[in-house]
Amino acid sequence: MTAPFDQLAYARRVLRAEAASLDVVAGRLDDGFNRVADVLLACRGRVAVIGVGKSADIGQKTVGTLNSTGTRAYTLDATRAVHGDLGSVHPDDVALLLSHSGESEELIRLIAPLKKLAAGVLAITGSAASTLARAVDAAVVYGPVIEACPLNLAPSSSTTVMLALGDALAFTLVEQRQFTADEFATFHPAGSLGRKLAVVSEWMRRGDELRVAPETDTVREVFAKVRHTGRRTGAIMLTDAAGRLSGLFTDSDLARLFENREDRLLDSPIAAVMTRAPVVIGPEVRVTVALDALKARKFSELPVVDADGRPIGMLDITDLIGLDSHAGETNSQSHLRLIGRKSA
Structure with missing residues (x-):
């Protein structure tokens, strides 16, 4: 008879695998992070965050974190963007594109028009050699990570890393802008946090x-x-x-x-x-x-x-x-x- 599957032990393996990816990526960060942070800090408009699939989900959370910590941001759907929603991009805005592979077709075709419309085009991606990383003004490149998914297919470690990098950028801006708890409270009037x-x-x-x-x-x-x-x-x-x-x-x-x-x-x-x-x-x-x-x-x-x-x-x-x-x-x-x- 086979031993029963230990769900708790496996769950711990998943969490530790994703935590290990974060630790590896933290050691890889280079001047690309500084360049992206500098552009965001200098942005006079808003940050348009664009992703596809799971990266779009991460983008929504990143937008929420940016908005609540003093950096105005909004999500831009990649498909809708090429069908007219690029009109929402102001010349003072900065675009932040999210893609693990850096080869998402929907994002690649947005780079050229965004460079004409926005003050800067940035990226968070896992590949320095990707089309996205090479085409944007600055990129945070976190490198290859092993997905926690047992099939090594479903985005897991990579999305955790991307999410954490969004936090790292937002909180870096908090420190540089000396954003205060009183300002934070202004954006959180409701719920237990607001109280x-x-x-x-x-x-x-x-x-x-x-x-x-x-x-x-x-x-x-x-x-x-x-x-x-x-x-x-x-x-x-x-x-x-x-x-x-x-x-x-x-x-x-x-x-x-x-x-x-x-x-x-x-x-x-x-x-x-x-x-x-x-x-x-x-x-x-x-x-x-x-x-x-x-x-x-x-x-x-x-x-x-x-x-x-x-x-x-x-x-x-x-x-x-x-x-x-x-x-x-x-x-x-x-x-x-x-x-x-x-x-x-």
Whole structure:
């Protein structure tokens, strides 16, 4: 009887084969990469990425990476291009052609018209001797790779290499342009990534959703007078005579008064039982920094104040459920003022 096929072992072989190809290609990179990167960096228009078959799929991902990291790009279908879509190419654009063999007929016939229409024609290919590599202005040539496919036919290692080279070019441009996380966030307003890159002002509760009262009112008066609409928050922000945040009083604080049989304090100024100098955060701080503070100190709410210390919002942990903290966030302490007890 033959031994059962070990799927896990074979999958690991495929992954290691593709990883090995990346390592080999990394060692082969030469000045061709520099020339291609320089042309892309100098591009005043957009990058038209063109591929055929699996290379076209890689091209779509490369376009997405370029667009999200500050290099404007678009895909151009090779077949449609020769039937009129070349009209989308602007004289300031640069064309980037993707082909493992460098002999794709659809791409070869585009080189001459692209040279007339675009500011530059570049390529990523596996063959330095190919028609494509020899005809373009500059090319990243990664050389021969062994496909991970057991038949050595289906594009696998070659497409992984091409994909990684697209990333390498995009991220090289990120470094040279000093593209920032704030700029990246501008292009990612939606989804979990957008939420991680958002700033506090985009997520905080504001206006009628806030519970704000003067610190001179009694606890009873505060709870009798404070009204709000929308999502409920479990904390009341207390202000001094100048309107600056002076303390915080939570529903948990109220419960503790009853638990400790300190009902008499209900008719004392709330300043006597509030949490003084609570942790606060600014409106332009990243949500991930605020989330780190909430999780680390087991807070439920985080007041948001302006430059003068006046309350303008409240960040509630219930609004951020499902949003994971961004690993590696630094300097969060510079945005926070610490206190000795929890706010909830």
